[in-house]
Amino acid sequence: MKKLRKFLGVLVIQNIGWKLLSLAVAIVIWALVASEPELSTFTTVRVEYKNLPDDLEISSDPVTGVVLELRGPSGELRGVGETVRPAVVLDMSGALPGERTYAIDGGTVKLARGVRLVRAIPSQVRFEFEQRRARMVPVEVRFSGRGQNGYEIESTQVEPPRVEVVGPRSHVLRIDGVTTDVVDLTNVVGTSEFHVHVLVNDPFLRLAGSSEVVVRVTMKKI
Secondary structure, eight states, X not given: OHHHHHHHHHHHHTTHHHHHHHHHHHHHHHHHHHTSOEEEEXXXXXXXXXXXXXXXXXXXXXXXXXXXXXXXXXXXXXXXXXXXXXXXXXXXXXXXSEEEEEEOSTTTEEXXXXXXXXXXXXXXXXXXXXXXXXXXXXXXXXXXXXXXXXXXXXXXXXXXXXXXXXXXXXXXXXXXXXXXXXXEOTTOOSEEEEEEEEEOSOTTXXXXXXXXXXXXXXXXXX
16 A cells, blocks of 8 residues: 555656646636637528438428527637538438428537527528429420521431439429520531530429430531
8 A cells, every 4th residue: 555655646746847837728728718708790601401311302492591690709709600610400301292390499500619509590491392203304406597508407316305304393294395505507518416415494403314415417408
């Protein structure tokens, strides 16, 4: 027992200067943090989400951002929006077709330690969900300059003639087709081939594959 007490005493005395200095630094840092004034600020953050079921699509207009009123030590708030970025993360694992409202509160806002949420503007966001649907639709080619060089179109061919669009069910059912970029025929003689892109004229829809199609045009003398 005497040997143990002697060993512990040596540990305490050893490097006592560094230990006292470390303790003093820790006390100073704590005092500085504790004496920081508490401030409030507003910051705009993006709305993020996770766990959306694979067979669902968001069919409502996207929520671009939420304003958060935050309160905390001035040192913690100083970098908010720059080096420190709060986040609003919504868990959509329980979503079903139809409307659902999510609260922006302490459970969905991720903040740095010492910073707390006063309020969110808006305090709630609503999403509309629909079943995902896919559908094949025809490709419509747009031309310009027909007849300007003394030639007219004899035949056209598009490959592929149909493309697959994917998105919320109601949007997919409404679309009749997609259109290509304009193909200029002003200087075309004989048969020419064009690689052009198609546009889905609905922001909620997307192509399942490549957006490029090949258009072959054969011209004849008028």
